[in-house]
Amino acid sequence: MSTASFLALALAGLVLVTFPGLCAGTAAAHRLVAKKCHPSGTLEAPSTGHICGECCKPGHFYPKYQCSPPVTASTKAVMTLNNFEEGGDGGGPSECDNKYHLNTEHVVALSTGWYANGRRCGKNIRISAKGRSVLAKVVDECDSLHGCDETHAFQPPCEPNIVDASQSVWDALGITGDDVGDYPITWSDA
Template sequence: MASMSNLIFLSSIFLFNIISIPFLANALSSCNGPCKTLDDCSGQLICINGKCNDDPDVGTRICSGTNPPPSPPSGGGGTCQPSGTLKCSGKSYTQYKCSPPVSSSTPASLTLNDFSEGGDGGGPSECDGKYHSNSERVVALSTGWYSGGTRCGKLIRITAKNGKSVTAKVVDECDSVNGCDAEHAGQPPCRNNIVDGSVSVWNALGLNTDDGVVPVTWSMA
């Protein structure tokens, strides 16, 4: 028969193991906390290599200790939280209904899009139901910045790191919620900080389209 001291020792080990098992409780993990899916992390954190960390696409610095105040969604208060996760082709994509706040110099990622018929988007532009040639300086904005179409037809000014800037017209939404279907030409949801520009926008900024994604800033023109 085990002695009382051994029983206490074994009980302590048992309790320690229970406490240290990840995901036993419903609490969400904070910085560097254990995680298995995007839903296991609190706030704007995402699961990277089994630990909750800053989302590089959103640009938060919560875990580095230099995070700016929480970003309200475009046109409203509160923090911009993921709205869910969409799985397609064996990968998980974070969904957002909001974007970082718009300022006089809003950080964004510029991507390349073909707005012509048969191009990247599949269908015509959402704002006007039309296709646009590659010679036009047009863009699509992430769902939060698109703001339900309130920026349709308006001009924005995009500035590249090389100092060059260009104005372009908003004609479409870069959907940050839906994707991986025929309507979106099989493409996954956009990140929530995307300015999706035509080749004419890239050329005007003196950028190499082979780069695919480049950091820029933008504002209303």
């Protein structure tokens, strides 16, 4: 092995050890895409909070985003699980139609920038992961500007690269068990 090849290999290893999120296929790698969209400010959670696993931490500051990364034919994103039914963790009814949706429907909420002031409401997007793809209808916004209140189920603002999907979307993609929660996907307008 030449010295140049050895140095290149050593440097590549150092980068992957230093930045483990760069390893392909991780949700952390897909979060790096969000770095192209910079926070537009912060939101301070109330000093007294609601207690749940996903809830805002009292007094903690959360980044807010008005933008999302550019949409391409294969937009990298992180898919999260949302319950769109009444009483579910999605908060109130969906922004697009002011209705709740069954978790058996292929529906999603998109981060504020991708939601585009409702321009994607009622439109299908194609979500791909694990060699499968599924069409899902945009029915809601995953609010990247507001949160930590009852309207937002006491959750922090969404990151700018979130596709918040119903259980049926996860099922259609064959993502189960411990993989459900945060999962790297790609999506495009259908």
